Amino acid sequence: MKRxxxxxxxxxxxxxxxxxxxxxxxxxxxxxxxxxxxxxxEVLEKAKENHVDHIYLGANHSFVPKEDWEDLVLGLLxxxxxxxxxxxxxxxxxxxxxxWILETGMTERHNFIPLLSVKLPYVNxxxxxxxxxxxxxxxxxxxxxxxxxxxxDLLDRNKFTDWxxxxxxxxxx
Numbered sequence: 041m042k043r044x045x046x047x048x049x050x051x052x053x054x055x056x057x058x059x060x061x062x063x064x065x066x067x068x069x070x071x072x073x074x075x076x077x078x079x080x081x082e083v084l085e086k087a088k089e090n091h092v093d094h095i096y097l098g099a100n101h102s103f104v105p106k107e108d109w110e111d112l113v114l115g116l117l118x119x120x121x122x123x124x125x126x127x128x129x130x131x132x133x134x135x136x137x138x139x140w141i142l143e144t145g146m147t148e149r150h151n152f153i154p155l156l157s158v159k160l161p162y163v164n165x166x167x168x169x170x171x172x173x174x175x176x177x178x179x180x181x182x183x184x185x186x187x188x189x190x191x192x193d194l195l196d197r198n199k200f201t202d203w204x205x206x207x208x209x210x211x212x213x
């Protein structure tokens with residue numbers, strides 16, 4: 041994916057660092073961003089080299105469930121940073137893979153941030169009455185019901201991250 045970094049536009053970056061700019065529980069943390077599924081020891085080495093508290097996996101829309109994400113994520117969730125604390129670990133994945141993520145047990149860990157990516161182009165063209173429904177796989181399948189959120193309310197400024205906030209990240213070899 042082509043994107044802006046502190047030293048220009050690139051499409052071949054695997055590791056980069058910066059502050060988490062998205063409004064997740066890891067907001068404003070020193071972060072190592074990882075593109076693609078990399079070997080656990082390699083990711084831990086990069087995290088230690090860069091003195092981070094948070095590791096963001098699946099950066100740049102790179103989550104592909106065919107790879108061995110489970111071992112990587114669970115290994116990072118068990119690892120300790122230089123300060124002796126557990127890393128916060130985000131996995132950015134498309135919502136269509138949600139059930140697979142649940143089956144891995146990752147979501148049961150206190151230091152895991154599942155970041156479900158819901159692609160919704162042209163959201164501002166939906167109009168004031170548009171709603172998003174958090175539904176179940178089938179009627180009464182696993183949830184107690186459904187939740188409806190008005191899109192207008194979800195577009196709160198306090199939850200928004202402008203594209204220009206992503207340009208300060210620094211690629212790491």
